[in-house]
Amino acid sequence: MASLKDLTGIQPRRGLEHAILSNDKIVNIVSKSYGHIPNELFFKNAEQMLIDAKLNFMKRSVNRMDRAFIMDFIIADGNQFSLKHSEDLILPMLRFKNSYDGSEKTSGHFGFYRKVCSNGLHVSETKIEFSIRHTKNSTDLIMPKLNQLFDRFLDNEFYSIMNKFDKMKSVEIMDTEAFVRAILEETKLFRYECSDKNDNPSKRSREVIDILSNEAILLNEVPNLWLGYNAFNSVLHNTLKKSFYQQEKLDRQLFDTVFAMT
Secondary structure: OEEHHHHHOOOOOOOOOEEEEEOOEEEEEEOOOOOOOOHHHHHHHHHHHHHHOOOOEEEEEEEEOOOEEEEEEEEOOOOOEEOOOOOOEEEEEEEEEEEOOOOOOOEEEEEEEEOOOOEEEOOOOOEOOOEEEEOOOOEEEEOOOHHHHHHHHHHHHHHHHHHHHHHHHOOEOOOHHHHHHHHHHHHOOOOOEEEOOEEEEOHHHHHHHHHHHHHHHHOOOOOEHHHHHHHHHHHHHHOOOOOHHHHHHHHHHHHHHHHOOO
8 A cells, every 4th residue: 555645746635645566566456544454464364274273284376367266275174075076076165355456355264175176165154253353554353263263163053054065965956958948037246148149158158067067977977067167166266256145145145046946
């Protein structure tokens, strides 16, 4: 965060005194009292939570145009779950979000990581609560101890949601195109048809159908609701242009819609 006057040589109006710079680009204009949380502080403190809890983890990060950021911590600590298939492993995951342009709330929550396709599944309700203390010259981030939070997540959500995943896996999809059409009619995620005059599946609909079919072949299984949900999840996170918050919200909607079919 830097003085806008120093950067431009022009006196800014009150409430717009500072600029937030990311990789030498101005990505936001804020007041002099704004409590900026740099990634170096936020993600470092988040990682220290896992280190202090003595958890083994892998991490991955996403940078959206130097303005919005996520870091996922995938916990490889013996709490993995296999969905009736040795290759289809689910691991607990923590996601932390930050943004410099105000597009994302600085936050953290538990989720799931599906190893076979590297997808994150954001259907948990357990959030990581922390406090931010703004002082005159700095911003302090006070993070909780993770041990009890992680144990509570495992007790309250991890295995109960795993049971839902298993239930979805037990329901076969007889007609993949009809399944994709039904989900899209319910969620309005995107249009199923190519156009008003062409009833064939659109490019995105075809992508969901192809992912669903390919995963069934890869895992030597019949198409089922679990694979259907993950096919939509893959397109949501890898193809559609949505914010991290929108992706997580739509992920939960997709999950509830598909699970209702069980």
